[in-house]
Amino acid sequence: MESTHVAALQAKHHGLEQRLRDEMNRPAPDNVAIQAIKKQKLQIKQEIAAN
Template sequence: MLHAPRVRALETRHAELELRIASEGSRPRPDDQALQRLKREKLQLKEEMEKLRRAN
């Protein structure tokens, strides 16, 4: 798989964002803008991973 290292790196970043989103969301007063930014970034990573997987 030509894109495997890139996909693994994206998966790692995606998992890190998931943890940060959970952490921020569990705070008594979560920062809505930060959550929105993290979720948007996570979605972009997911879309890029899917695109790379389809390319192979």
């Protein structure tokens, strides 16, 4: 069960990475959105490391 949870977190982290890349490649990136995505990624990374 733990590995399923970790796999789900990794998938979510990957999705956030894609959103971050998409946002940064826009002609006028939204810095607030970028910071929010980075914060979510960090929280997920910490949760993965805790498991």
